[in-house]
Amino acid sequence: MKKLRIKVMKSQGIKKGLFILFIFFTGAGCEKIQDDVYSWEISPDNKNPIIHTLVEGIEFKFCLMNEQGNPATVFREGENFYFYFSFKNKRDEMLYFAPYFAFYNDNFCKVFDSNNNEVGKPFEFLGWAKMPSPFNPVDDPVVFKQPWHNVKDLKWSWLWGDFRNTGPKLLPGGKYYTKFTDSFQFDRSHDKSELNVGPLSFKINFIIK
Numbered sequence: 001m002k003k004l005r006i007k008v009m010k011s012q013g014i015k016k017g018l019f020i021l022f023i024f025f026t027g028a029g030c031e032k033i034q035d036d037v038y039s040w041e042i043s044p045d046n047k048n049p050i051i052h053t054l055v056e057g058i059e060f061k062f063c064l065m066n067e068q069g070n071p072a073t074v075f076r077e078g079e080n081f082y083f084y085f086s087f088k089n090k091r092d093e094m095l096y097f098a099p100y101f102a103f104y105n106d107n108f109c110k111v112f113d114s115n116n117n118e119v120g121k122p123f124e125f126l127g128w129a130k131m132p133s134p135f136n137p138v139d140d141p142v143v144f145k146q147p148w149h150n151v152k153d154l155k156w157s158w159l160w161g162d163f164r165n166t167g168p169k170l171l172p173g174g175k176y177y178t179k180f181t182d183s184f185q186f187d188r189s190h191d192k193s194e195l196n197v198g199p200l201s202f203k204i205n206f207i208i209k
Helices: 100-104
Strands: 006-008 029-034 037-042 050-055 058-065 082-089 095-097 111-113 118-120 123-128 142-147 155-158 161-165 174-188 194-208
Touching: 037 050, 050 194, 058 174, 058 194, 100 123, 100 174
Parallel strands: 037 194
Antiparallel strands: 006 095, 029 037, 050 058, 058 082, 082 142, 095 174, 111 118, 111 174, 123 161, 155 161, 174 194
């Protein structure tokens, strides 16, 4: 299948042609776990419940949100929560991107318990949609936001992908985490070369009380 690409519009702040890896993080520890692999992890002990990092001029944010839409790592038993993942182009060039992390990475939005047992995942990827959905205007991030317990949509679409709700129940009290590792490939519009970012690993530890 021919690759589809999502246009990520240019924004100011980093000089064109910058290829040096630049990472910043707030409220999350960064650790090099292998050659060229970086990992961020947060837990209820962290003051900031958001993983927020800039790598090669691409800004990533990953967190869980409560029913009020606030980032959190502690939830009430019987409360729903949301996965929030976004990326934003802060390079001085236009890029194209296909969201393979949401399509083909089985661990994206998967939940594990404290014994490393799989608890479930709120959706499954069905395939590419026939028509691309509208893309965000200049300077807006690309945002993936999905509830753990989805009682509204059996099937839904995001950008160029179709998905199906897998129907997980609200979680009982306990300790959990969600973690995924992926590489992100961007195509430069001016010369068709690739910008490879990653592999990057994100982990959120959270509690249901």
